[in-house]
Amino acid sequence: MAPAARPLADSLQVHDGHGPLVIANAVAAALAAGQGVVALESTILSHGLPRGDNLRVGREIEAAVRAGGAVPATIAMLNGTVHIGLDDAALEQLCSSDDIIKLSMRDLGVAAALGLSGATTVASTSALAHRVGIRVFATGGLGGVHRGAAETFDVSADLGVLATTPVLVVCAGVKSILDVPGTLEYLETLSVPVLGYRTDAFPGFYLSDSGYAAPWRIESAAQAAAVVHARDVLATDSAGVVVANPLPLDRQVDPTLHDRLVTQGLELLARKGIHGKEVTPALLEFFHDNSGGESLRANIELVLANARLAGEIAAALSELTVTQSSTSV
Numbered sequence: 001m002a003p004a005a006r007p008l009a010d011s012l013q014v015h016d017g018h019g020p021l022v023i024a025n026a027v028a029a030a031l032a033a034g035q036g037v038v039a040l041e042s043t044i045l046s047h048g049l050p051r052g053d054n055l056r057v058g059r060e061i062e063a064a065v066r067a068g069g070a071v072p073a074t075i076a077m078l079n080g081t082v083h084i085g086l087d088d089a090a091l092e093q094l095c096s097s098d099d100i101i102k103l104s105m106r107d108l109g110v111a112a113a114l115g116l117s118g119a120t121t122v123a124s125t126s127a128l129a130h131r132v133g134i135r136v137f138a139t140g141g142l143g144g145v146h147r148g149a150a151e152t153f154d155v156s157a158d159l160g161v162l163a164t165t166p167v168l169v170v171c172a173g174v175k176s177i178l179d180v181p182g183t184l185e186y187l188e189t190l191s192v193p194v195l196g197y198r199t200d201a202f203p204g205f206y207l208s209d210s211g212y213a214a215p216w217r218i219e220s221a222a223q224a225a226a227v228v229h230a231r232d233v234l235a236t237d238s239a240g241v242v243v244a245n246p247l248p249l250d251r252q253v254d255p256t257l258h259d260r261l262v263t264q265g266l267e268l269l270a271r272k273g274i275h276g277k278e279v280t281p282a283l284l285e286f287f288h289d290n291s292g293g294e295s296l297r298a299n300i301e302l303v304l305a306n307a308r309l310a311g312e313i314a315a316a317l318s319e320l321t322v323t324q325s326s327t328s329v
Contacts, residue, residue, distance in 0.1 A: 024085025068311020
């Protein structure tokens with residue numbers, strides 16, 4: 001049986017060497033009770049979606065997790081404090097403030113010490129989720145190996161963190177502006193399994209098929225949970241798991257429009273000298289401004305679908321863990 005929920009104050013404060021970390025009451029209660037919890041990154045809200053849309057979508061993402069049967073935990077740093085789970089006022093602050101910075105793994109300690117506010121990336125969200133015992137995380141697209149990385153060494157921190165953090169990440173593959181085969185090769189090198197959800201193709205974010213195969217295929221949330229459980233039992237490594245969930249073919253961005261915008265977007269980056277962590281926000285903004293609303297529509301649909309699937313996986317993993325604990329007693 002799952003352990004009984006223990007009494008909690010409004011939030012549970014956990015202090016580490018880099019400043020306070022606060023777990024929202026609903027999230028802490030769910031973790032204590034062994035219920036499914038899904039971590040949600042906040043960069044998509046602060047840097048990935050337009051003002052006005054971001055708060056509405058943030059609420060919808062959390063609702064999608066609940067519809068999947070789990071408790072949402074949007075993660076962000078506010079005034080130097082990491083919050084695992086946001087109330088509506090904090091969510092509104094995140095979506096409306098002009099001083100929200102993008103925080104990857106390396107930035108967390110610095111920002112906490114300086115009392116700053118920031119949104120978490122895939123890398124930092126995964127690390128913080130693992131820090132408090134959350135096993136499942138939903139996002140839009142995974143970072144990866146950038147084109148020309150052989151010369152620039154530009155590889156997303158997402159991949160390195162996934163190699164050492166046992167969190168399952170539900171995403172829509174990687175953005176097609178990246179080196180997709182290079183990213184898949186690097187994930188293999190890092191021993192991170194990639195599971196295509198009801199697909200043999202690895203998705204390319206706005207596209208249902210990046211042109212490259214997904215190494216493994218699963219058909220259900222229960223199978224994804226079984227993979228996590230089997231890896232726990234075997235204890236062969238500590239890497240995370242990627243579940244690639246594509247948009248339905250009739251909901252992807254038109255490939256011709258997509259390819260034209262990728263070419264123009266890359267030219268824009270080169271012309272303006274944009275690089276590093278500014279690349280993704282700049283390209284998303286370019287797509288949003290030049291796709292007639294199609295990229296924004298696809299972005300919202302895919303992240304909602306990922307949140308719902310992540311909720312189902314977290315619920316299935318919780319049920320599987322409780323069942324295994326009961327039978328082993």
